[in-house]
Amino acid sequence: MKEGGLKPYLLILPLAFVLAFITYSMAETIYLSFFEVSYLNPFYKKFVGLGNYLWLFTHPSPTRPYILDWLTRSLIWVASSVSVKVLIGLGGALILNEEFKGRGIFRALTVAPWAIPWAMAAMMWAWVYNNQYGILDSILMHIDKYTGLFKALGIKLPLAFIGLPLPSFISCLIADIWAGVPFMTMVFLAGLQAIPQELYDAAMIDGASSFQKFRHVTLPQLSPIIMVASLFSIVWTFNSFDFIWILTQGGPLHATETLPIAIYNVAFRWLRVGGLGKGAALSVIQIAIVSTVIYFYMKLLRRG
Amino acid sequence: MKFKLVFTLLIAFLFLCSPLLVSAQRKVTIRVLMPLGGGYTKEAQMKLAQEFMKAYPQVEVKMEFVGWAELWDKIISSIASGSPPDVIYIGSRWIPALADMDAIIPLDKYITPEKYAMYPESVWNTVRYKGHIWGVVRAMSTKCLIYNAKILEKYGVTKIPETWDELLEAVKKCYHPEEGIYGFLIAGAKFVSTVSQFQNWLYANGGLIVDPKTGKALINNTAGVEALEFYAKLAKYAEPNPIQWRREDLIQLFKAGKAAFYVDHVFNLIKAIKAGIDADAAPIPRGPHAKQPTACVLITDSIAIPKLSKHKDWAWKFIAFMTDLKHQTEFDLALGFIPPMKAERKLLFFQRWWYRPYIYMIKYGVPEAAGIKDWEAVQDVICTAIQKVLLGQATAKEALDEAAAKINEIQGIKG
Numbered sequence: 001m002k003e004g005g006l007k008p009y010l011l012i013l014p015l016a017f018v019l020a021f022i023t024y025s026m027a028e029t030i031y032l033s034f035f036e037v038s039y040l041n042p043f044y045k046k047f048v049g050l051g052n053y054l055w056l057f058t059h060p061s062p063t064r065p066y067i068l069d070w071l072t073r074s075l076i077w078v079a080s081s082v083s084v085k086v087l088i089g090l091g092g093a094l095i096l097n098e099e100f101k102g103r104g105i106f107r108a109l110t111v112a113p114w115a116i117p118w119a120m121a122a123m124m125w126a127w128v129y130n131n132q133y134g135i136l137d138s139i140l141m142h143i144d145k146y147t148g149l150f151k152a153l154g155i156k157l158p159l160a161f162i163g164l165p166l167p168s169f170i171s172c173l174i175a176d177i178w179a180g181v182p183f184m185t186m187v188f189l190a191g192l193q194a195i196p197q198e199l200y201d202a203a204m205i206d207g208a209s210s211f212q213k214f215r216h217v218t219l220p221q222l223s224p225i226i227m228v229a230s231l232f233s234i235v236w237t238f239n240s241f242d243f244i245w246i247l248t249q250g251g252p253l254h255a256t257e258t259l260p261i262a263i264y265n266v267a268f269r270w271l272r273v274g275g276l277g278k279g280a281a282l283s284v285i286q287i288a289i290v291s292t293v294i295y296f297y298m299k300l301l302r303r304g
Numbered sequence: 305m306k307f308k309l310v311f312t313l314l315i316a317f318l319f320l321c322s323p324l325l326v327s328a329q330r331k332v333t334i335r336v337l338m339p340l341g342g343g344y345t346k347e348a349q350m351k352l353a354q355e356f357m358k359a360y361p362q363v364e365v366k367m368e369f370v371g372w373a374e375l376w377d378k379i380i381s382s383i384a385s386g387s388p389p390d391v392i393y394i395g396s397r398w399i400p401a402l403a404d405m406d407a408i409i410p411l412d413k414y415i416t417p418e419k420y421a422m423y424p425e426s427v428w429n430t431v432r433y434k435g436h437i438w439g440v441v442r443a444m445s446t447k448c449l450i451y452n453a454k455i456l457e458k459y460g461v462t463k464i465p466e467t468w469d470e471l472l473e474a475v476k477k478c479y480h481p482e483e484g485i486y487g488f489l490i491a492g493a494k495f496v497s498t499v500s501q502f503q504n505w506l507y508a509n510g511g512l513i514v515d516p517k518t519g520k521a522l523i524n525n526t527a528g529v530e531a532l533e534f535y536a537k538l539a540k541y542a543e544p545n546p547i548q549w550r551r552e553d554l555i556q557l558f559k560a561g562k563a564a565f566y567v568d569h570v571f572n573l574i575k576a577i578k579a580g581i582d583a584d585a586a587p588i589p590r591g592p593h594a595k596q597p598t599a600c601v602l603i604t605d606s607i608a609i610p611k612l613s614k615h616k617d618w619a620w621k622f623i624a625f626m627t628d629l630k631h632q633t634e635f636d637l638a639l640g641f642i643p644p645m646k647a648e649r650k651l652l653f654f655q656r657w658w659y660r661p662y663i664y665m666i667k668y669g670v671p672e673a674a675g676i677k678d679w680e681a682v683q684d685v686i687c688t689a690i691q692k693v694l695l696g697q698a699t700a701k702e703a704l705d706e707a708a709a710k711i712n713e714i715q716g717i718k719g
Contacts, residue, residue, distance in 0.1 A: 253695065
């Protein structure tokens with residue numbers, strides 16, 4: 001109290017408010033998950049114990065596949081999206097860290113996806129994927145016209161990017177990756193610029209090749225940043241909703257129905273087969289999964 | 305002395321103002337929730353509120369606006385919070401869910417015989433549930449078969465189809481993908497309008513999603529299976545990969561002269577005409593099981609009163625005001641909607657040739673969600689069935705049997 005007086009406590013006050021808010025929201029969600037709640041009747045609340053969780057795991061729901069499908073799909077979604085974001089982000093950062101003409105413009109362009117609101121970006125992707133007016137199919141058809149490549153491969157154009165289950169999943173994934181790469185690139189670029197030049201000079205004196213420099217200097221120096229950035233990305237990608245909802249609404253045939261889409265459907269759309277209690281139970285499961293991932297990541301991070 | 309004078313004047317001023325304060329306090333405030341977008345402008349709706357306040361100076365109308373996409377969320381969250389608006393604008397398909405949850409009140413006692421007689425029975429059916437009326441229709445749309453007369457002429461289609469067989473034959477004739485011309489346009493995306501597009505064929509074959517009285521699924525009976533089979537047949541002569549398409553976007557293809565036929569509402573017929581397409585509309589062709597010459601899905605939006613409203617009588621007065629012949633006509637003329645009131649149809653505006661087939665369809669309109677207790681969930685089930693058939697993952701019978709079982713579960717019907 002003597003050194004800083006009340007100042008540190010005052011400074012920490014906003015954080016305390018945020019923490020209190022988060023704790024309250026989480027506690028309320030966990031509490032709700034043990035009740036059958038009517039969204040329209042605030043006075044109706046019936047304790048069902050683990051009933052909502054049992055329903056999620058055992059009940060062959062009339063409007064969706066089992067929870068295991070949602071979980072599997074979400075894990076594939078997060079694993080593929082985050083790993084590609086890290087790889088492209090790292091590659092982009094390494095390129096942008098080099099001296100070349102027009103580097104400033106490329107750096108600015110990298111951030112461009114961030115400047116567009118996500119809902120608008122998703123609409124833009126919907127038109128990119130459109131099989132009559134979309135630019136992607138148009139490019140492919142031009143390539144095919146001059147090279148006959150797709151005809152030779154037996155691929156019929158235009159392609160249904162968001163019209164078939166697996167292509168829809170991949171198309172949503174690409175859009176999500178596009179939106180997530182700028183963050184990775186910028187964070188990695190900042191990390192690269194913080195690596196002391198002396199380390200590279202020493203490696204050069206030792207006769208290290210470019211790959212060896214990357215392997216033994218860049219990567220170890222950058223790994224804490226990679227860990228932190230991918231941790232953020234995991235959380236954000238797990239919660240990714242906008243792109244999927246606007247592009248496919250979870251379809252076709254549930255192919256893009258990840259946990260956030262399922263939570264929205266169960267909690268807010270399916271009033272009779274779903275409900276707030278079941279939606280809360282599903283949210284608790286998602287929180288548990290994300291928290292577990294964070295825990296192990298933090299452990300890894302501390303190990304250095 | 306000076307202070308005393310100021311103090312006395314202040315007291316006198318407050319005393320004189322007190323009646324004004326009291327009368328202001330006595331003023332009833334009603335909150336009205338309205339959507340924005342899709343042609344609904346803030347200005348037009350504010351004007352309505354001002355007119356009402358002029359007619360009833362003792363009432364203050366507070367208009368609350370929300371985007372169409374957020375309307376449902378806003379309604380249920382405001383009801384859940386215990387302080388909903390006094391008047392709410394709803395999609396009529398939400399009525400069963402809201403009524404079952406005891407969230408809105410039946411309006412039977414307010415609707416006079418004169419008011420009732422202003423609308424056709426098919427329009428009232430869209431807001432009827434469990435024998436009661438829960439809303440007053442504000443906006444309405446019917447659907448017709450829109451066609452490109454030039455394409456029909458080019459490929460030798462001389463008769464506008466009235467039956468499914470005739471339509472399929474015409475669609476086949478006009479299907480020339482090598483020239484970028486499709487016989488038909490199909491919606492298959494996971495979206496509400498995919499279901500409503502299918503409903504047109506279901507109803508045109510005498511089918512229904514559920515029995516409006518018992519709530520039991522009927523979608524998998526012969527009429528339903530035939531309708532879905534027919535939808536899939538049309539898809540063979542439609543644009544590639546219809547699962548990518550929402551009905552709302554199909555107009556882009558039609559007004560580019562890429563299709564002979566498709567089903568849509570009057571705005572898009574007008575859009576096509578404005579784009580220079582030789583377009584016209586006809587009643588939806590009937591299926592083999594049809595008992596009527598045609599049918600289509602009748603989609604309405606309506607105005608309802610939440611149960612928790614503290615000023616139900618004033619809420620009704622506002623509804624009656626906004627849906628009287630004068631204001632309803634102004635609204636329909638401004639937005640170009642199909643008029644729900646019988647008297648409106650006599651207006652010159654609605655006598656234009658492109659409105660005629662759509663107004664004719666009112667008589668044969670079947671409500672979008674009659675007897676369906678949870679529209680959003682049922683909509684997802686039907687959409688999945690349509691997509692399964694379009695993707696060749698199930699036959700129409702298999703997909704609809706599965707859908708019927710799921711719908712029965714949603715409806716709370718066992719066995």
